[in-house]
Amino acid sequence: MVALVDANSFYTNCHQIFKPDLEGKPVIVLSNRDGNIVARSSRAKQLGIKMGQYFFETKELIDEYEVAVFSSNYELYGDISARLMSILTQFAPDVEVYSIDEAFLQLEEYTSVYPSYGGLAQAIRENVKQWLRLPVGVGIGPTKTLAKVANRLAKTNPELNGVCVLETQEAIEEALWGFPVEELWGVGGRSASKLKKQGIRTAYQLRDVNDDWIRSTMTVNGLRLVYELRGLPCKLLEVNPPPRKSICTEPGFGKVIPDLDNITDALTTHLSRICEKLRKQESLCGTVTVWLRTNPHRKTPGNGLPAKQYSNSVTVRLPHPTSSTLELVKYAESGLKSIFKFGYNYLRVGIMLTDLVPADFRQIGVFTKGPDERLIRLSQVMDKVNRRYGHDKLRMASQMYNPEWPMKQKFVSPRYTTCWEDILEVK
Template identity: 45%
Template sequence: MFALVDCNNFYASCERLFRPDLQGRPIVVLSNNDGCVVARSAEAKRLGIKMAVPLFQVQEQIDRENVAVFSSNYALYGDISARVMTILEQEAPAVEVYSIDEAFLDLSGLAPHFSLVEYGLQIKRRVYQYTGIHVSVGIAPTKTLAKLANHAAKQYPATQGVVDLSDPQRQRRLLGLMPLREVWGVGRRLSRRLEQQGVTTALALADCSPAWIRSHYSVTLERTVRELNGQPCMELEACPPPRQQILCSRSFSHRITEYNDMRSAIAQYSARAAEKLREQNHLARVVTVFIRTNPHSQHERFYSNSASRILGVPSADSRRLTATALRLLKSIWQPGHRYMKAGLMLSDLYLPGHFQPSLFEAPESPAAMRLMQTVDNINHSGLGQVRFAGELLSSGWQMQRNHLSPAYTTRWDQLPVVRA
């Protein structure tokens, strides 16, 4: 038995936590460089503001309806998410953090002892009491059904935010009400194909022959059909598998024309990617850098290029990875262009000690790894930051975040102040 706990309108809810004056007011949160709407409060959804719509297209409505606008505050969202997940880990024997605002809980064996609905309500009360975040809870014998139960918990107020689908008859009633596009893993293109075959609801998909689905579509969709019928095909991943590659990439707030601006951006991307690499205890052997101009511009010549290098020995040393990245950048940089985006990717990942170097290559130095660990400890302590000089060479490429709220919970100088 699984429970899917999902934070309601998470980004908007985080922005409202320390702003009681925003209660009842529509809120939208913007993407990088304040480009598009990526999160909406319930009030903003009722106004008809669509997900992913560019800000300039709804600016008039935002002004007219007094909508509060925020840039993405990743520090705040990440910290509140960590607090929510910590509470969930106290409520269940095993937890899989699925995304920043969702987690699957293992409830196996709990049903004979007490009501699962009451258990879900207890989770809702506790998360709200300790964090101020409202959540919805979907409970079912498979992950796919738990996803649908969670959707129903948000859609139908009478459920009080908790839906239990442990009863097969209740499963089928809900599946009959759910359109095909609400099934986890069934995208828009696949929905159109299935609808052409007369499969228009989640129940119709559940009633399909698994063998027919496998032969005409895929093994993945066959698993979905089995899950809709209460047959678990996906286990709880308490320790998610490590990523096979690490990518750091951003579109710039304005076009980059100076090499030092691009050099600073690539240096910072490299340092961040190396930090992520060490967090999952891996080493990378391939470094790739790419840059590009705007492919849709009718007034500028399009230029896009990338370069990669294979290291003799995999590394997680920020110094080595950054030096390699900057040499790659120099090899593909062309002056005279207005660059829109750049990125860095680390791939061909190894666990420490799992790569056999040649006779002429020394493995990663233990002293280097201790130095990197010390840098990470300082950067995560909240007491200061250690950065490479190349990262600070220029700030002209930084993201545009004109509506950024304070980092209420992660910076001493931005703690909320209560005045009598």
């Protein structure tokens, strides 16, 4: 059996852990630049606050219902997530961290201590609640897809008390009977539309569809989904997930930026961050893609007409794969200069690293040598220094000391668990 443990409203509950007075009250979390709403508590959802909604559009609701507002605090979220996953390993040795707030557990041979799978699930909930003050839902089924279905039912049906176990064929059929096909794991909007046109609206109907039709309509991934609904495991736990095939970021500036210097600074800073991730997974990058875009919603000051728009991208193939920040910045900056145009106010710059290969990959070309090993070692030393003393203690010269573009965090909460200055004081 497979269990899926999913933290409820993870971002907002990370703040409520340290502010118990917020329990049951509306809470929202804002994006990097405090521009959009990226997380909502249950009470905030009831008020009609939508995911992705602009923050300024909710000011009246926030004032009327005294909604608690927080800026994104990724350092806090990452640490709470690590603590959650550590707790889950005490219930099953094989744990796949699926996302920051979700994990799959392999449960075979580990229920002897508990009277049932339901008892194990309740023990998980109680321990996480006691040790982290974090509410979680637990879904258990014979496959990962059925565990996803069970978890969805556990979270949407209060009478289940946060736990749903699909252990028998009767329980599985009852769960799939009214489960909307568009809510299945791996079914996107386009696939859901195709299925509905054929009269397939529930997971129960999809389970019994002809294999050849599913393969031709939804490819082999759709066929695996159907097999999993039938109780045949096709998606095994990835306890040691493979390295990423690409790494990207698209930071906003918080305000529009017209000049190349500030955009170059943002590009260098964020490229340095994803280069750290590249080296952490022991990979080299062969291709860098850079793109720029303006704000499509911006109006021209004075007349209120839509501002002129521009977006462009460029892909630079490196002469050899590397993980050196210095080398990658050189190619990324040259790409940025080739697509930058004066006279526009830019909102975002994006960077993506692709063609990733293992760190021990070396291939010397006819006209080029391999990567400069000294530059790779220098970047690794920079990583060690910055991990010990803080971000950007060692940085590229093109990174400004006091740039104008960094993220707005007007409502940021303390980093209670990772920063000595922010630790809670008991009086």
